[in-house]
Amino acid sequence: MPSAVRFGVNYTPSEGWFHHWLDFDLDSVRADLDSIAALGLDHVRVFPLWPYFQPNRSLIRPRAVEQLGALVDAAGERGLDVNVDGLQGHLSSFDFLPAWTRTWHRRNLFTDPDVIEGQADLLRTLAAALAGRPNFLGMTLGNEVNQFSAGPHPDPDRATAEEIDTWLTRMLAACEEGAPGKLHLHAEYDATWYQDDQPFTPAQAARHGAVTAVHSWVFNGTAQRHGRVSAPTEHHAAYLIELSKAWAADPHRPVWLQEVGAPAPLIPAEHAAAFTEATVEHALDCPDLFGITWWCSHDVSRDLADFPELEYGLGLLTNDRKPKDAAYVLARAARDQAAAPSAPATRTTALAVPADPSVRSRCAPGGDVFEAFFRLTADGARPTTVLDSHAADAHHLAARGITEVVTSDQVLPTPQGGTRS
Structure with missing residues (x-):
């Protein structure tokens, strides 16, 4: 029998957002987790902010680690497993980096030996503190840490792909040292798949760690180009899942849709439930899917300033813990999946994608690979992808x-008056 796809949420505390670690209130956390568990979900992803947990390179605050353990225990009491992001440096447009890496102490996050050892110490410490808890799934190195390594970040920590490879190996090893045998992984935003000069590469995403993580956001040009009701917008998450498989060494490597949400105004609030339903349906049609973890659990309070407008309304639940229509959609999908785990058929048609990461923008919205994939999708072909070097x-x-292997030239019409370059 197939294993049921896991359903969960990225936990955004309803009181204080992630600054709740400064005024940790376990009763409030328990109430949040009650509202999540009531939806029938099975896991949460949580975010200990790095400067609050390791304010000095040689100080990992014991009280903060205890509070993280209390949160994991409270989740377990409600039947929820927990994945923990370790180097939690970026969330919802804000960077959270400790002072010992910035300004007067400016050191590269990916190449400086002292910073690397400090990061490894934190990951190992958090993993070890949670290792004995049966509901602890494992560590994610951090949330979209690749955004620190290149533009459009205003002050990137530049590194080569080889240096990033070394960094990933070291960080994942630290997690394994702390919690042997748990599910440890890394996760980046879609520049890994789409941006030519990103030092975090698709091959690293698909080969380092226990599973491949993809984060699907249609504000990346997809919804702007194609509208809220279109194959590219409603299948974008499925596309990233299938795109990742081109670089995987294991033909059945699990893929985790670790972040996906319905961002306004591109996805208006009144359409969020329909978008959620379509996104989940199409993701479940992808073989080897590990789980779907929605962004996010609770809305950001309007009492907090300076967030991008879309961040305030991304929750499945309101700030006072009331479910929205999209929450019921996800709850129903989780219930159906638990009752009858999906077993999607193999995708037999593959679109060739460039193995060379310096031209991966061909896979981005507007690129020929992207557009060809969705032409096939619209025609009902259920495509996957394969590297051109394996075609x-x-x-x-x-x-x-x-x-069957096809190329974008074979799928897309030739522009009038000339040939495709």
Whole structure:
């Protein structure tokens, strides 16, 4: 029997947002978790803010670690497993980096030996503190840490792909040292798949860690180009899941849709439930899906200033813990999946994608690979992807069940008056 796809949420505390670690109130956390568990979800992803947990390179605050343990225990009491982000440096447009890495102590997050050791110490400490708890799933290194490594960040910590590879290996090893055998992974925003000069590469995303994580946000040009009701917008999460498989060494490597949400105004509040339903339906049609973790649990309070407008309304629940229509959609999908786990058929048609990461923008919205994938999708082909370097590899194709490989030139119409370049 197939395993049920996991359903959960990224936990955004209803009181104080992630600043709740400064005034930690376990009763408030318990009430939040009650409202999540009532939806029938099975896990949460939580975010200990790095400067609050490690304000000095040699100080990991014991009280903060105890509070994280209390949160994990409270989740377990409600039947919720927990994934923990470790180096929690970026959330909802705000950077959270400790003072010992910035300004007068400016050091590269990915290459400085002292910073690397400090990061490894924090990851190992958090993992070890939680290792004995049965509902602790494992560590994610941090939330979209690749945004620190290149533009459009205003002050990036530049690194080469080789240096990032070394950093990922070291950080994941620290997690394993702290909690052997748990599900440890890393997670980046979609520049990894779409941005030519990103040092975090698709191959790293698909080969480091226990599962591949994808974060799907349609404000990346998808909804702007194609509208809120379109194959690209409603299948964007499924596209990233299938795109990741081109670089995976394991033909059945699990993929975790670790972040996906309905951002206004591109997805208006009155359409959020329909968008949620379509996104989940199409993601569940992807083989080897590990889980779907919605962004996010609770709305950001209007008492908090300076968030981008869309951040205030992304919750499945209101700031006073009332479910929205999208919450009921996700709850129903979780219930149906638990009762009858999905077993989607193999995707036998593969679209060739460039193995060269310096041209990965071809896979981004507006690129020929992106547009060809959704032309196939609109035609009902259920495509996956394969690296162009594997397109003629019979053994690789057979291992993945692929029987047909097509290129974007074959799928897209030739522009009038000339040939495609």
